[in-house]
Amino acid sequence: MSFEKSHTYEALNRIGRGAYGTVYKAKDKKTGNDVALKRVCVPLSEDGIPMNTLREISLLRQLNTHDHPNIVRLLDVCHGQQMERELIMYLVFEHVEQDLSTYIERHSKGFSGVQIRSLSREILNGVDFLHSNRIVHRDLKPQNLLVTHDGHIKLADFGLAKTYDFEMKLTSVVVTLWYRAPEVLLGLTYATPVDIWSIGCIIVELYSLKPLFCGESDGDQLSKIFRVLGKPPESEWPEENISIKWNSFNVNSQISIDRICPNICETAYDLIMSMLTFNPKRRITALEALNHRFFLEEPINT
Amino acid sequence: MPGWYYDKKELRHSPSAQDGIDYKTEMRYRKEGARLIINTGSKMDLGYNTMATGVVYYHRFYMFHSFKQFPRYVTACCCLFLAGKVEETPKKCKDIIKTAKSLLTDQKFTTFGEDPKEEVMTLERILLQTIKFDLQVEHPYQYLLKYAKCLKGDKQKLQKMVQMAWTFVNDSLCTTLALQWEPEIIAVALMYLAGKLSKFEVVDWMGRNTKHCRWWDMFVEDVTMDLLEDICHQVLDLYSQSDAPIHPDSPPLHSNAKQQMPSLRPSNGQEKTLSPDRPPSVNAKGPPLSDVPQFPYQTFTGAPPPAAAYASVFPSSMAGPPGGPPPHLSGPPPHIAAPPPAVFSYVNHPPPFSTVVPPGAPPYFPANAPPPGQPPQHRPYYPPQ
Structure with a gap:
C-alpha cells in the first residue's frame, strides 16, 4: 500500500x-x-x-x-x-487500543452493575449526540464501540453511511445482522430508533457476555428475536409492502431476557424492554433512555 | 487539523510571494478570482452563502499554492463548483465553466486549456486535499443579522446601516480578511464602519449589562478599536485600487486612500485610536481641499460607490439581507428577494467617514461636506463590464 x-x-x-x-x-x-x-x-x-x-x-x-x-x-x-x-x-x-468486544472477552467474570450502568450511559450519551446532529449510526455493535484504557466508551465508524454504501457493494465481507433492528431486517425505512435497538442488544450482552440474537440470515435473525421477545401481534406488523409475512414465523419455546441474564435488575430489565420494542415509533429515544430510572437510582453492585 | 487564520506577515510570505509574485499583484489576483466567483454565482442565481464559501476556499487554496502554478480563474470555477455542492446548491461543472467563459475575455479563458471541464474536475481533488476537507465555512452575514437584531436606535437608519454593512461584507470577500479574522469580528467591524457612514447611533442594545462598554462586547472579546479600524481600512482600500486594465474607462484614481480618510487614521503614521468621546484631530498634512475628490470611494469594478453602483456590482442575490432586513426592523416583512438599493446618506456627505460627534458638538470635519442636500458634483456611473 x-x-x-x-x-x-x-x-x-x-x-x-x-x-x-x-x-x-x-x-x-x-x-x-x-x-x-x-x-x-x-x-x-x-x-x-x-x-x-x-x-x-x-x-x-x-x-x-x-x-x-x-x-x-x-x-x-x-x-x-x-x-x-x-x-x-x-x-x-x-487510536484506541481495544473495542467493547475485546473488553467483554477480557472480563470473563462479568461486569458489576455499576460498570454496566456507566458503560450503557456513555454509549447512550454518544448516540444521543449523534442523533441530535441528525446522524444515524446504522451499525452499532461492540466492534465499533471503543473502550479507552481507563474504561470509557468512544463511538467509532459513524457518519459515512452513504459514502460506505459504495464500498459495501464491492466487498463480500459479511455484515453482522445481530444488532439490526426489525425494521432494517424487514427492509423498511428506518431512522434513529435502529441505534436504540442495537444498544438494547449490547446492554444485554454486557450482562450475559454473549451476543443476544445470533441470526444467520434476515429471516433467521427475526425468528431469533421473536423467540426472546415474542412475536408482535398481527396488528403491529408493518403495512408497507414487505416480502416477509407475519404468518411465516412460528414461535415456540420462548425464552425471556431474565432467563438469559439472571443477574439483571428490575430497572435494567425495564429499560432494555423499552429499547427492544418492535415498533420503532414506540421505542424509547436516547435522551429518554438517559433519564430512565436505571440511570437515576443509587448504584447497587450486583 | 490546520487553522485557517494568518497574520499579515504570513500573508506576505504566501506561496505566490515565494514564487516571485509581488504582494500587490497577488492581492489583485485574489480580488479578480473572488470577483469571478461572485459574478458567475450571481449569474447562476446561487445564494450569497455559496459564493462566499467558494471565495473562502479560493483564498485558502492560495495559502498553499502559487498563482503561477494554478491559474486563478480555473481555481475560481472549481471553488464555486465545490461550494455549490457543499451548500446544497449544486451546479453542473460545465454550466459553471460556460457562465464563467461569458464573463471572461477569450484570452483569459485560454488558461482553461483544451478540456476545461477536465481541468476543473482534476483540480477538485487537489482543492479538497488542500483545504483538508474542511468544507463548512461560516460567514459574517449571519452574525450581521444576529447583531442587528439586538441594536436599538432609529429604525430606518438601522436598516440602512445593515444594508450598507451587508455590502461591505460582500466586498470584503475580495480582500484576505477571511484569512485573518473570524466572521464575528468582521461583522462587528463592518457594522461599525457602516454605522459611522450611515450616522446610525446605537442608543442601547438588548442584553446589555454593566460590563459592556460597546454593543459588540456582548458578542466578541478583546476587540480593540485599532483592530476594527484595520479591518475597515482593508475593505475601504478596495475602493481606491486600480482596475485600469479591465476598466479603462474608470474615473481617475486617487493616489492615497488613507489621506481621504483622515478621520480614521491620520497619514502621519501615528496610529490613533478613534473613540466616540475623543475624535481624532484633523490631519493638517492632508491634501489641499481641492484635491480631495468628492467621491473618494470607487468600487473595485471601477464604478463609483453610491447605491446604484453597489447594486449592480453585486446582483440581487448578494445585494442585501435575505428577504429584506430582519423583520422587526421594518415592520411587516417585505416580500421581496432583496431590498431595493438603499440610498446611502453618506453619498451626500463627503468625506464619507464621519466620526461620532458628541451631542451638541459642531459636526466634525465639516470643511469637505457640501451643504446638506447639495447634489454631488460629479458622479458618473460606469456599469460593471
Missing part, C-alpha cells in the same frame, strides 16, 4: 478489515502518537466528488469541533493515490 500523499503517517499494521474498508494502525511521525487510518474509497461521479460524501465528511469535521467525550476524534483527512474514477482518502482518527 502506498501513502505518497500522507508523509506524516507511517503505517504499522492492519487492524481491521470491515465491510466499510480497511483500518490501519499508524504512527504520526510529527507527534509520535498512534493513530487509526481508515481508508475510504469514493467513486467519482459525472460531477466529481458526490455530494453525499462531501456532506458526510464535513459533518464529521463539524462534530469533531464539539469534543464530545464519547466520540472518537477525527484528527486529519488525507488523500491517497490518485485513481481514474475513484478518490482514495484516509481518515485519521485517534
Whole structure:
C-alpha cells in the first residue's frame, strides 16, 4: 500500500478489515502518537466528488469541533493515490487500543452493575449526540464501540453511511445482522430508533457476555428475536409492502431476557424492554433512555 | 487539523510571494478570482452563502499554492463548483465553466486549456486535499443579522446601516480578511464602519449589562478599536485600487486612500485610536481641499460607490439581507428577494467617514461636506463590464 500523499503517517499494521474498508494502525511521525487510518474509497461521479460524501465528511469535521467525550476524534483527512474514477482518502482518527468486544472477552467474570450502568450511559450519551446532529449510526455493535484504557466508551465508524454504501457493494465481507433492528431486517425505512435497538442488544450482552440474537440470515435473525421477545401481534406488523409475512414465523419455546441474564435488575430489565420494542415509533429515544430510572437510582453492585 | 487564520506577515510570505509574485499583484489576483466567483454565482442565481464559501476556499487554496502554478480563474470555477455542492446548491461543472467563459475575455479563458471541464474536475481533488476537507465555512452575514437584531436606535437608519454593512461584507470577500479574522469580528467591524457612514447611533442594545462598554462586547472579546479600524481600512482600500486594465474607462484614481480618510487614521503614521468621546484631530498634512475628490470611494469594478453602483456590482442575490432586513426592523416583512438599493446618506456627505460627534458638538470635519442636500458634483456611473 502506498501513502505518497500522507508523509506524516507511517503505517504499522492492519487492524481491521470491515465491510466499510480497511483500518490501519499508524504512527504520526510529527507527534509520535498512534493513530487509526481508515481508508475510504469514493467513486467519482459525472460531477466529481458526490455530494453525499462531501456532506458526510464535513459533518464529521463539524462534530469533531464539539469534543464530545464519547466520540472518537477525527484528527486529519488525507488523500491517497490518485485513481481514474475513484478518490482514495484516509481518515485519521485517534487510536484506541481495544473495542467493547475485546473488553467483554477480557472480563470473563462479568461486569458489576455499576460498570454496566456507566458503560450503557456513555454509549447512550454518544448516540444521543449523534442523533441530535441528525446522524444515524446504522451499525452499532461492540466492534465499533471503543473502550479507552481507563474504561470509557468512544463511538467509532459513524457518519459515512452513504459514502460506505459504495464500498459495501464491492466487498463480500459479511455484515453482522445481530444488532439490526426489525425494521432494517424487514427492509423498511428506518431512522434513529435502529441505534436504540442495537444498544438494547449490547446492554444485554454486557450482562450475559454473549451476543443476544445470533441470526444467520434476515429471516433467521427475526425468528431469533421473536423467540426472546415474542412475536408482535398481527396488528403491529408493518403495512408497507414487505416480502416477509407475519404468518411465516412460528414461535415456540420462548425464552425471556431474565432467563438469559439472571443477574439483571428490575430497572435494567425495564429499560432494555423499552429499547427492544418492535415498533420503532414506540421505542424509547436516547435522551429518554438517559433519564430512565436505571440511570437515576443509587448504584447497587450486583 | 490546520487553522485557517494568518497574520499579515504570513500573508506576505504566501506561496505566490515565494514564487516571485509581488504582494500587490497577488492581492489583485485574489480580488479578480473572488470577483469571478461572485459574478458567475450571481449569474447562476446561487445564494450569497455559496459564493462566499467558494471565495473562502479560493483564498485558502492560495495559502498553499502559487498563482503561477494554478491559474486563478480555473481555481475560481472549481471553488464555486465545490461550494455549490457543499451548500446544497449544486451546479453542473460545465454550466459553471460556460457562465464563467461569458464573463471572461477569450484570452483569459485560454488558461482553461483544451478540456476545461477536465481541468476543473482534476483540480477538485487537489482543492479538497488542500483545504483538508474542511468544507463548512461560516460567514459574517449571519452574525450581521444576529447583531442587528439586538441594536436599538432609529429604525430606518438601522436598516440602512445593515444594508450598507451587508455590502461591505460582500466586498470584503475580495480582500484576505477571511484569512485573518473570524466572521464575528468582521461583522462587528463592518457594522461599525457602516454605522459611522450611515450616522446610525446605537442608543442601547438588548442584553446589555454593566460590563459592556460597546454593543459588540456582548458578542466578541478583546476587540480593540485599532483592530476594527484595520479591518475597515482593508475593505475601504478596495475602493481606491486600480482596475485600469479591465476598466479603462474608470474615473481617475486617487493616489492615497488613507489621506481621504483622515478621520480614521491620520497619514502621519501615528496610529490613533478613534473613540466616540475623543475624535481624532484633523490631519493638517492632508491634501489641499481641492484635491480631495468628492467621491473618494470607487468600487473595485471601477464604478463609483453610491447605491446604484453597489447594486449592480453585486446582483440581487448578494445585494442585501435575505428577504429584506430582519423583520422587526421594518415592520411587516417585505416580500421581496432583496431590498431595493438603499440610498446611502453618506453619498451626500463627503468625506464619507464621519466620526461620532458628541451631542451638541459642531459636526466634525465639516470643511469637505457640501451643504446638506447639495447634489454631488460629479458622479458618473460606469456599469460593471
